[in-house]
Amino acid sequence: MPSPSRSTRSRTKNPGSQSALRHLNQQRIIECLLNGPSTQAELARQTGLSTATVSNIVKIMQDSGLASTEPTTSSGRRALNVRLNSNGAVAVGIDFGRRHLRVVLASLSYHVIAEESVLLPLGHHAEQGIQAAVALLDKLLADSGAERTAVVGAGVGIPGPIDRRTSTVAQGAILPEWVGIDIQERLEEAFQFPIFIDNDSNLGALSEVTWGPHSGISNLLFMKIGSGIGAGLILNGNPYYGNVGITGEIGHATIHEHGLICRCGNRGCLETIASTTTMIELLSRGEERPLTPEDIVRKALARDAATLRVVDDAGLAVGRALGNVANLINPEVIVVGGPLAGLGDILLDPIRRGLVRHAVPVIGETTTLTMSSLNDRAEALGAAALVFQHAGIRRT
Amino acid sequence: MPSPSRSTRSRTKNPGSQSALRHLNQQRIIECLLNGPSTQAELARQTGLSTATVSNIVKIMQDSGLASTEPTTSSGRRALNVRLNSNGAVAVGIDFGRRHLRVVLASLSYHVIAEESVLLPLGHHAEQGIQAAVALLDKLLADSGAERTAVVGAGVGIPGPIDRRTSTVAQGAILPEWVGIDIQERLEEAFQFPIFIDNDSNLGALSEVTWGPHSGISNLLFMKIGSGIGAGLILNGNPYYGNVGITGEIGHATIHEHGLICRCGNRGCLETIASTTTMIELLSRGEERPLTPEDIVRKALARDAATLRVVDDAGLAVGRALGNVANLINPEVIVVGGPLAGLGDILLDPIRRGLVRHAVPVIGETTTLTMSSLNDRAEALGAAALVFQHAGIRRT
Numbered sequence: 001m002p003s004p005s006r007s008t009r010s011r012t013k014n015p016g017s018q019s020a021l022r023h024l025n026q027q028r029i030i031e032c033l034l035n036g037p038s039t040q041a042e043l044a045r046q047t048g049l050s051t052a053t054v055s056n057i058v059k060i061m062q063d064s065g066l067a068s069t070e071p072t073t074s075s076g077r078r079a080l081n082v083r084l085n086s087n088g089a090v091a092v093g094i095d096f097g098r099r100h101l102r103v104v105l106a107s108l109s110y111h112v113i114a115e116e117s118v119l120l121p122l123g124h125h126a127e128q129g130i131q132a133a134v135a136l137l138d139k140l141l142a143d144s145g146a147e148r149t150a151v152v153g154a155g156v157g158i159p160g161p162i163d164r165r166t167s168t169v170a171q172g173a174i175l176p177e178w179v180g181i182d183i184q185e186r187l188e189e190a191f192q193f194p195i196f197i198d199n200d201s202n203l204g205a206l207s208e209v210t211w212g213p214h215s216g217i218s219n220l221l222f223m224k225i226g227s228g229i230g231a232g233l234i235l236n237g238n239p240y241y242g243n244v245g246i247t248g249e250i251g252h253a254t255i256h257e258h259g260l261i262c263r264c265g266n267r268g269c270l271e272t273i274a275s276t277t278t279m280i281e282l283l284s285r286g287e288e289r290p291l292t293p294e295d296i297v298r299k300a301l302a303r304d305a306a307t308l309r310v311v312d313d314a315g316l317a318v319g320r321a322l323g324n325v326a327n328l329i330n331p332e333v334i335v336v337g338g339p340l341a342g343l344g345d346i347l348l349d350p351i352r353r354g355l356v357r358h359a360v361p362v363i364g365e366t367t368t369l370t371m372s373s374l375n376d377r378a379e380a381l382g383a384a385a386l387v388f389q390h391a392g393i394r395r396t
Numbered sequence: 397m398p399s400p401s402r403s404t405r406s407r408t409k410n411p412g413s414q415s416a417l418r419h420l421n422q423q424r425i426i427e428c429l430l431n432g433p434s435t436q437a438e439l440a441r442q443t444g445l446s447t448a449t450v451s452n453i454v455k456i457m458q459d460s461g462l463a464s465t466e467p468t469t470s471s472g473r474r475a476l477n478v479r480l481n482s483n484g485a486v487a488v489g490i491d492f493g494r495r496h497l498r499v500v501l502a503s504l505s506y507h508v509i510a511e512e513s514v515l516l517p518l519g520h521h522a523e524q525g526i527q528a529a530v531a532l533l534d535k536l537l538a539d540s541g542a543e544r545t546a547v548v549g550a551g552v553g554i555p556g557p558i559d560r561r562t563s564t565v566a567q568g569a570i571l572p573e574w575v576g577i578d579i580q581e582r583l584e585e586a587f588q589f590p591i592f593i594d595n596d597s598n599l600g601a602l603s604e605v606t607w608g609p610h611s612g613i614s615n616l617l618f619m620k621i622g623s624g625i626g627a628g629l630i631l632n633g634n635p636y637y638g639n640v641g642i643t644g645e646i647g648h649a650t651i652h653e654h655g656l657i658c659r660c661g662n663r664g665c666l667e668t669i670a671s672t673t674t675m676i677e678l679l680s681r682g683e684e685r686p687l688t689p690e691d692i693v694r695k696a697l698a699r700d701a702a703t704l705r706v707v708d709d710a711g712l713a714v715g716r717a718l719g720n721v722a723n724l725i726n727p728e729v730i731v732v733g734g735p736l737a738g739l740g741d742i743l744l745d746p747i748r749r750g751l752v753r754h755a756v757p758v759i760g761e762t763t764t765l766t767m768s769s770l771n772d773r774a775e776a777l778g779a780a781a782l783v784f785q786h787a788g789i790r791r792t
Contacts, residue, residue, distance in 0.1 A: 025444055048421055048449040050440065163758065170758055219639050231724070235631055242726025243615050243763070249723035249756050254716060264756050320650060325724055327645035328627070330638025360645050360660050362559065362566055367639070 025049055026057050030084065033067065037083035039074050058082050065089060066152070084108065090146050092137060092154035093384030095200070096129050096178075098122060098227065102380040103136045105144060108152070108388065110211075114140040115380070126178045130190050137191070153194035155386030156187060157203040157379040159228065164245030167197065196386045198239075200224060201248050203382030204372070205232030206239055208335050210385035212374050221331045222372070223250065225318065225347075226293070226338040229271050235329065239389065251275065253321040270321045274314035276339060282310050293339035300346050311343060312350045319354015326359045326367050337372035344371055421445055422453050426480065429463065433479035435470050454478050461485060462504075462548070480504065486542050488533060488550035489780030491596065492525050494518060494571060494623065498776040499532045501540060504548070504784065506607075510536040511776070522574045526586050533587070549590035551782030552583060553599040553775040555624065560641030563593065592782045594635075596620065597644050599778030600768070601628030602635055604731050606781035608770050617727045618768070619646065621714065621743075622689070622734040623673050625666055631725065635785065647671065649717040666717045670710035672735060678706050689735035696742050707739060708746045715750015722755045722763050733768035740767055 028047045032038055040058060044051045058080075061067035065085060072081040090113065093104040102117035118136060120129055141148055158178065161170040167184040187195040198206075205222035208214045220234040229251030233240040240247060251271040252264050259268025272278060276293045283299075283306060284290045291299075299307040322334060334355075340347055348371055356364040372378055424443045428434055436454060440447045454476075457463035461481060468477040486509065489500040498513035514532060516525060537544055554574065557566040563580040565571065583591040594602075601618035604610045616630040625647030629636040636643060647667040648660050655664025668674060672689045679695075679702060680686045687695075695703040718730060730751075736743055744767055752760040768774055 021444060044446065048417065048445050050444060050446045053444040161756075161758075233725075235636060236634060238632060240631060240725070243728040244726060244758065246756070246758055247724065247726045249759070252723050252756050253720045254754050257716075266754060320653075324649045324720065327648050328643065328721055328724065329629075329636070330640060330643045332639040358650050358662060360557075360642070360648050362557075362640065362642055363645070 022057065022060075025053060026061065029054065029057055029061075030066075033082060033084045037081050039072065039079040039081055041074065041079060043082065065150075089152050090150045091384045091387035092151055093157075093380040093382070093386070094133050094137075094154055095157045095203075095380035095383055096120075096133070097159060097200075097379075099124075100376075101129060101132050101136065102377070103133060103140055104377075104380045104384050105137075105140050105146060106381075106384040110388070112381075112384075113146065114144040115377070116140060117376075117380075123177060126181050126183070126186070129178075130186060133187075134190055151193050153196060153387045153390065154187070154191060155203070155383030156183065156195055156197045157200045157383045158183060158197060159200045159226075161230075161246040161249065162197060162199050164241060170246060194390075196383075196390055198383070198386055199230065199232065199245075199248075200379045201230035202232035202239055202241075203386065204335070204337050204374075204378045205234050205382070206385045206389065207374055207378045207382030208333075208372065209234050210388070211381045212335070212372070212378075214333055214335065217333050219329065219331045220333045220335065221248075221322075221325065221329070222335045222337060222378075223318070223322065224338040225274065225276065225314075225336065225340055227275060227277050229275055229318075231325070233329070250321050250325060253324065255317050255320060270317055273317040279310050279314060283307060297340060297342040300343055308346065311340075311347055315347050315350025316354040319351040319356075320358045321354075322351065322369075323355045323358025323364070326355065326363050330363055331367060333368045333370065335370055335372050337374070337378050339376075341371050341375055347371075418453065418456075421449060422457065425450065425453055425457075425478075426462075429478060429480045433477050435468065435475040435477055437470065437475060439478065461546070485548050486546045487780045487783035488547055489553075489776040489778070489782070490529050490533075490550055491553045491599070491776035491779055492516075492529070492571070492574075493555060493596075493775075495520075496772075497525060497528050497532065498772070499529060499536055500773075500776045500780050501533075501536050501542060502777075502780040506784070508777075508780075509542065510540040511773070512536060513772070513776075519573060522571075522577050522579070522582070525574075526582060529583075530586050547589050549592060549783045549786065550583070550587060551599070551779030552579065552591055552593045553596045553779045554579060554593060555596045555622075557626075557642040557645065558593060558595050560637060566642060590786075592786050594779070594782055595626065595628065595641075595644075596775045597626035598628035598635055598637075599782065600731070600733050600770075600774045601630050601778070602781045602785065603770055603774045603778030604729075604768065605630050606784070607777045608731070608768070608774075610729055610731065613729050615725065615727045616729045616731065617644075617718075617721065617725070618731045618733060618774075619714070619718065620734040621670065621672065621710075621732065621736055623671060625671055625714075627721070629725070646717050646721060649720065651713050651716065666713055669713040675706050675710055679703060693736060693738040696739055704742065707736075707743055711743050711746025712750040715747040715752075716754045717750075718747065718765075719751045719754025719760070722751065722759050726759055727763060729764045729766065731766055731768050733770070733774050735772075737767050737771055743767075 032046050040054050044054045067084055069080050069082050072079050089108045091106050095102040099120050099122050100117055101120050104115040105113040163170045167182055168180055169178045184195050184197050201224045204224055208222055218237040222232040224230050231248030231250045252269045254268055255270050256268030260272040262269035262272050280291050300311050352369050428439055428442050436450050440450045463480055465476050465478050468475050485504045487502050491498040495516050495518050497516050500511040501509040556571055559566045563578050564576055565574045580591050580593050597620045600620055604618055614633040618628040620626050627644030627646045648665045650664055651666050652664030656668040658665035658668050676687050696707050748765050
C-alpha cells in the first residue's frame, strides 16, 4: 500500500553517523514546521527530541537561512517561535535538452515563481549550455525580484545516464557532446551554489509525485518516449538510483533478438522500434524534409493511416517491455511522457494492450497506465523538486 | 553506493503517525542496545530522544520481553541499565515447499539454535503442511530447551506470489493447493504468535543480505531457478514489495513471442525455456522415469553433452532476462539459487554471457553475478530474518 508521504531517510548514506542523525532530526523538525510556525518546546514535544537537540538544529537552520526565530510567550512563559523561510528561499530547476534549455524558480513552499525556456542549437557544447543557463537564471532572478543569495541550490536534468560514481554523463547519452564531463563540478563553478544532477527520466518520475497528480504514490514508473527511451523510478516512496546510478534503461530491453542494431551495440532494443527517431525514419520516406515529433502528433490526430500504424506498432512494443517491467517491480502507476504525450489514447491504447498481454494477470489488472499532464515542464519541475528532496522538504 | 547497514524505516506505512514514530524511536534504541547494555540516560544522549521518550519505550520493550532492566550507578548516581534479551527471545523461520518443510529457530543475536527439515507428499493440502510445521516446531523447541513463550514471531516462506492486499497465495503458485487461503490468519490460529508471510524468492534475497556473504549490499536480486523461476529484490537496503506484493515475476518475462504456452497464459515466458520442469522434459525422453533436478546436476558435472547443452540454453535465456532486469534496476549483486546451485559455473557462465550481451555496457561490467552459498537453507533462514526485520533488529 502506498505511503501517504515521501521520505528521504533511506538514502542517508550512513544511518548510524552523527551527521546522518542530525540530518534525520532536522528533517523531522522541518516536517513539523511545514504545518506552521512552532515554539522550540513544542517541536521537542512533537518530535520526541530533547530541547537541547532542537535548539542546536534550529540554530544551524537559522545560520543557513532556512529558518528564522522570534521571541514569543507560551502559557505565560518566554519562548522562541521558529518558522521556515519559505518565502525567501528559492530552489532552481534546470532542464538541458538536445535543443532547449528550461529554467524554473520555485519557493520552498512549492510555488513556481518564474519559468522560461530558450532554444539551443543542435549539437551545442556543454559550455554553451551552461552559459545560457547562467544568463537565463540571472534574467529570471531579476524579473522576479529574488536575490541570488536566496537560492538554496539547483537541480539539473540531463538527457542521458549519469554515472553517480563520477558525476559524469555516461556513454549512450542523447547529448553526446556532454559525455565524460564532470557536470556537477562545472555547474557549481558557474553558479556558486549547491548543484544536484540527475537523469531527465528520473526527474520526470520525481516531478509526477511532487507536482503532478500522483503525490502519495510510493511505486511509480515514468517512461519518457523521445529520441531515446528511458524510465525513472520512484520505489518505496523514494527516487531509485541502483548501484552506479544508471537505472530505467528500458529503451535497451531486447524485443527482437535479431532486430536492428542499436546505438548501444545490441540488437532489437525497444529504441530501434519505438523511439521518435525510428518513427520519424519510417514516416519520412518520400517527404521533402524529415518529420518532427510534432508532425507525428498532428498527423495521427488527423487519422493518417500510416502514422496510426507506426504509433500502434511502437505502442505494442513499449507495452511488451512495460509488461516485463511491471512483472518485476509491480508499480502502482506508470506515467508516459515525452514529445508524443499529445497523442493521448492513440498511443496509450496499444501500450495498454501490450502491457496486459505480457504482464501476469493480477499485475496487468492493477497497474494504472496514464499520460503525463506536465508535458515539457516535467524535467525542470522535477529538477527543482530534487532540491526539496535533498533539503528534506516535502509538500504538505 | 551501498549503505553499510539496513533499515526498515522506509517501510513504515504512515511516517507521520504516533505509532510509526514510536516504532522508529524503538528501532533507534534497539540499534544502540545491539552494541551492548546501556543506561537510559546514555540511550537518550545517543539517540537525541528525551529521557521521558526513552523511559516509555524501554517500559514497552520490557513488557513484551524484548528487553530487561537492572539498577546500576553511573557517575555516582543511581541509573537504570537496559539490555536486550537476545538469549531468551527466539525467532522462527518456516519454509514450505512443494514436497518439503524446513523449520529453523534463531536467537535475536542471529545465532541458529536448531534446524530441521522433513518431506511432505507432493500435492499436500495447506492444512497438512501447517500441522506438520506445528509438530516440527514443538520438537525443535523441546530438543533445544527453548520456551514457547520465548518465540517473538515466525516468518513463513511460500513458493508462490502473495497478494499483500489479502494475505493470500495468488494464482500462479507452485503450490496450487494453497491458492486463495488466508495463510497468515490460519497460521496465527495454529501457532498463536505473530506470523509474517512472504514469497520464497523474496526470503532468498533477505537471507543473502542477512545470513549470506552479501550483508551491507543495498541493491541485490536473488533469482530462484526451480520448477518455477522467480526473483526477490532488496532495493535501497530494504525488501521490496511493490504495489500489491507481487514482484520479481521474471519467470514470465517474454523471451520468444511465439514460443510455448506458459502456465500463466502467455507465450514464450522464461519459465517455458529455463525452469527445471522444462529441462527435465527435454532430458527425460527415452528415460525410464523422469529425471530430478539432482540428476541434472549429477549428469552435467559428469559432462553429459545433452545435459550441458540444455543447461547452456537455459542459462543464456536467464541471462537475457537478467540483462533487461539489470538495465532497469542496476543491482550491485545478482545471486542465483535453487536446486541447480550445485552446477556452479556450468550454469553461471551462460547466464553471465546472456547478461553481458543484453545489458548496457556499464551495467554488464559492474554487476556481480554469483551462486548462492545458502543452498536449501536460504528460504527458512530468510523467514527467520523476516522476524528481525519486523522487530527492527539488525545484525551488528
